[in-house]
Amino acid sequence: MLTIHLSGAFRLGGSAIPDTLSRRGQALLAFLAAQPGLLAERARLADLLWTDRAAEQARASLRQELSVLRRALPENTLLSDRRAVWLNEGTVQVVRDEHSPFLDGFDLASEGFEDWLREMRQLEPTSQATAPTAGGHAPASARRNRPSLAILPFDEFGAREADMFADGVVSEITSALSRVRDFHVIARQSAFALRGEVLDIAAIGTRLGADYVVEGSIQRQGDRVRLSVELVEAATGRTLWAEQFDDRLDDLFDLQDRITMHVAGQLAPSLRAAEIARAHRQPRADRTA
Numbered sequence: 001m002l003t004i005h006l007s008g009a010f011r012l013g014g015s016a017i018p019d020t021l022s023r024r025g026q027a028l029l030a031f032l033a034a035q036p037g038l039l040a041e042r043a044r045l046a047d048l049l050w051t052d053r054a055a056e057q058a059r060a061s062l063r064q065e066l067s068v069l070r071r072a073l074p075e076n077t078l079l080s081d082r083r084a085v086w087l088n089e090g091t092v093q094v095v096r097d098e099h100s101p102f103l104d105g106f107d108l109a110s111e112g113f114e115d116w117l118r119e120m121r122q123l124e125p126t127s128q129a130t131a132p133t134a135g136g137h138a139p140a141s142a143r144r145n146r147p148s149l150a151i152l153p154f155d156e157f158g159a160r161e162a163d164m165f166a167d168g169v170v171s172e173i174t175s176a177l178s179r180v181r182d183f184h185v186i187a188r189q190s191a192f193a194l195r196g197e198v199l200d201i202a203a204i205g206t207r208l209g210a211d212y213v214v215e216g217s218i219q220r221q222g223d224r225v226r227l228s229v230e231l232v233e234a235a236t237g238r239t240l241w242a243e244q245f246d247d248r249l250d251d252l253f254d255l256q257d258r259i260t261m262h263v264a265g266q267l268a269p270s271l272r273a274a275e276i277a278r279a280h281r282q283p284r285a286d287r288t289a
Contacts (some may be wrong), residue, residue, distance in 0.1 A: 119187050149213075150210035165220075169259055182275075202235065224248060226245070231274075
């Protein structure tokens with residue numbers, strides 16, 4: 001049994017971390033250990049740990065890192081397929097202590113991982129720097145300088161209950177948009193944690209610290225697929241952009257890539273336009289404009 005400590009300093013078991021484990025390898029294990037089901041999409045991991053690299057190069061780096069990790073860890077601890085990477089729940093124990101800082105002192109030269117690390121630490125009950133005020137909002141010092149965007153789980157109709165197609169689409173869109181440095185994308189696991197809760201857009205924005213929210217649905221009938229997606233301003237609930245996208249289900253991964261390219265390509269300029277319009281509404285004396 002491999003024990004992964006996420007509270008305090010990052011540790012594996014009670015011994016020192018093997019010299020063969022790079023900082024990115026440690027970050028990969030820490031991220032997986034913090035996920036529901038100890039699982040993450042390959043695209044999400046590649047973008048998280050190699051934010052500064054092109055997608056193809058990041059995926060190649062991920063494959064190399066996984067190979068090194070498998071040799072360093074006990075057999076059957078780290079598993080993967082073409083789509084995802086996960087830790088074997090039967091051979092891994094994750095230790096969390098809410099009274100100790102999350103991954104204390106841990107850092108990585110990757111903006112995506114640092115953003116995720118910051119969000120996880122803000123969720124810690126011991127984090128006084130980001131404790132909500134009496135009005136339920138995070139203090140001004142905790143707010144980001146960039147606008148923030150949350151991509152909610154998409155509703156899916158006409159698919160089997162265990163089908164993960166819509167979640168895969170959301171993961172790909174999240175990864176694609178996280179490469180755009182004009183705005184901050186809320187971590188996928190934070191947005192998915194609200195699944196099943198009945199909240200209006202304003203409440204979702206407050207819970208996630210998001211200025212904008214993306215929501216959508218996917219309908220499937222035979223080999224036909226229809227995606228409906230919209231960009232909403234969280235504070236006002238106003239729809240800023242909405243579109244439908246029709247395609248056919250041939251190769252699953254190719255279809256997800258086409259949807260991702262289409263949605264991300266439309267969302268990014270729409271969000272920039274919304275921010276420009278917001279800046280024009282700010283008083284001239286307000287330097288944030």
